[in-house]
Amino acid sequence: MPSDMDLHKDAGSAAQFRKVDLEYVAATARAAKAGGAKHLALVSSQGANAKLWANDWSICHGLLYAQVKGLAEQATIKAGIPSTSIFRPGLLERGAKARGVESAFKNVVSSLPVSGLGQLMVLDAIKAAEKRKEQGGAPGAQETKFYEMNELLKALKQGPRAPRAT
Template sequence: MILKEKTALLVGATGLVGGHLLHILLEQPAYDKVKIFTRRNIQLDHPKLEQIVVDFDHLEQYVDHMHVDDVYCCLGTTIKKAGSKEAFRKVDFEYPLVMAKMAKQCGASKFLMVTSIGADSKSSFFYVQVKGDVEEEVKKVGLSSVHVFQPSLLLGSRSESRPRERAIMMVSPLIKLIARGKWSQYSPIQAKDVAEAMYRVGQSQRQGNHVYHYEQIMSK
């Protein structure tokens, strides 16, 4: 039996989860080619890797690169880093939604994305409101298989300094200790664990819309 060659597209490869996921996609045998959309070339050379430098404000121009099997969307920023609420919404809402629509147009089998615990379009908290908005709109696109990962605080080494997150990381063992039952979804989680879960789910045949919290992400 001749197995079909598979291609994955990763957006957000320079982020905390995306960086781990890129190495997993390249190292594991499920995909023969791994494409990434990036603002600038990253210093990584691999025979399976194809880097496409894109202008994220004009993603539609790169639709020819969207003929892939699975799309992994790890885009995300902070209001502080983005510079404004409008810029934050562009990265965390507009770009992922455009990617989902392009994935649908080009016949991708799966769309997997990272949002946040507490994502709620009706929230008065802007950050989780935007996360909820993008989840709702992506689900309306009509893709046959959408998988949303809602981690709490992501643990791992970041290139930029986030003092508040460093402080929370110091007490994360205590948070995990008291986050039991329905509160377990708020447990801090290693970005690598989220990346591994995304890859694992990407190899499943589950159809429809699915959401994964801490316990589902950590389930092997």
């Protein structure tokens, strides 16, 4: 999770942060649904929780990040795409693009390479497509899967699994 100071620097304000991380995410999910998407993946955050109390008085409010990420998850699910996967990583390793706080915490807390998260998301999308194919392409009940940081780290350690042959 980025520091409050990083959010302030990148977003400029709490309202701008909400616009990008909630409103744009919700609009994208609605557009994907309208376009006939069968699967959508969202990168959220460890600790995301729409029910947290937070306010927009300051971008530096410690709970704003987790609350907005939780609200974005809810908006994505509400779009009604048949298959939705929500990835909740903790600290992401961004290489040379790492912020100061991210670099400092990299050696203290578990982290996940951005490239590894991308690999896991691609494999998840392939599995979702295979499942639809097995079901004859007919949309079933809406399914939402959450992937928490510990599961992501475990899956990455196990190495990429080749999709089943079709």
